[in-house]
Amino acid sequence: ATSRCDARPAMTRGNQREVDRARAQKRGQKAGSSKDAKEKDGLTHQQRAERDAAALKAKQERKAAMKAAAAGGAGGGAGGAGESKGEDATATEAAIKLRADEAAAAAASSEDDVEHDERRARKQAQFDQFRKRKLAEAAKRREQALARREMARREHERAAIKSWHVAHGDAVDTGGAPAGDPATVAGGMGDARAAPPVSRARATGTSANRARIRNAIKFVLLPGYHRQDELAEALAALERDPSPNLIVLFRTSESRAYKALYSYDPASGQILLIHGSGPRSLTRSIPS
Known part of the structure; x- marks a missing residue:
């Protein structure tokens, strides 16, 4: 049996x-044929050069x-140039007219731009005046609101002072201050101003804590939706009592759960x- 390698042709x-x-022999034959052709024309080298020069x-x-x-x-075709000269002149005139139209359009556009800028400047000035006027009105309204708020605060403070003196059994004159109080300034004009009850607390060395106690009740002691009714009752009772010093009673010392709110007179x-649900009064002495 023959293999695939045996089936291939043998390389020489x-x-x-x-x-x-063989290639060299062919080249020699070609060179010999051209040489023979030159020899057959019967011309010398000089004669061949002269022949080639004459042909060139x-x-x-x-x-x-x-x-x-x-x-x-x-x-010959230059004679028709005169005929197209008139056409060239017409085209030139048309080009000049077109340029003039373009210049006029550009001038009109620039005028429109100037007018538009002027209108825009006028509108901006009007808007600035309007804005300035509105800001002044808003500032005036703020000042009036602050004045009304300050007046209401003073009225509330005056009423609180009067009710505090009434609650403690002091004789109150028309000005809202106790009769004979050194803080009353009459001056023979009937103008009486009462000193706030906090002055008595400061005289004993105790600072007012009403605002802190109110915030503690609202945000710490009675928070949440389920204690809204109790919180509303506590705030209402706090508004009715103008005492500047308050005491909070807890259920236990560990839980710090709100039980009652008391007013304290130093x-x-x-x-x-x-x-609250505590006793009506506390008899334990509290250091001032």
């Missing part, structure tokens, strides 16, 4: 020399004649119930 090696020899000169003369013929044709040491 070592014939490169014969191939090169004849070729150049033919090209010059062709160029002259082309120039003559162009000269001068007399009285602790009275304002709101």
Whole structure:
């Protein structure tokens, strides 16, 4: 049995020399044929050069004649240039008119732009005046609101002072201050101003804590939706009592759960119930 390698044709090696020899022989034959052709024309080298020069000169003369013929044709067509001269003038006039129209349109556009800028400047000035006026009105309204708020605060404070003196059994004159109080300034004009009850607390060395206790009740002691009713009752009771010093009673010392709210008078040491489920008063002495 023959294999695939045996089926392939055998490669011939070592014939490169014969191939090169055959190519060299062909080249020699071509060179010999051209040499034989030169020898057959019977001309010398000088004669062949003169023949080639004459052929080149004849070729150049033919090209010059062709160029002259082309120039003559162009000269014959120059007669029609006069006819198109009028058309060129018309086209020039049309171009000049078009440029003039474009210049006029540009001038009109620039005028429109100037007018538009002026209108815009006027509108901006009007808007600035309007804005300035509105800001002034808003500032005036704020000042009036602050004045009304301050007046209401003073009225509330005056009423609270009066009710505090009434609650503590002091004789109150028309000005809202107790009779004979050093803080009352009459001056023979009937103008009486009462000193706030916090002055008594400061006289005993105790600072007012009403605002802190109110915030503690609202945000710490009675928070949440389920204690809204109790919070509303506590705040209402706190508004009814103008005492500047308050005491909070817890259920236990560990839980800190709100039980009751008391008013504290540093001068007399009285602790009275304002709101809650504690006793109506506390008898334990609290250091001032």
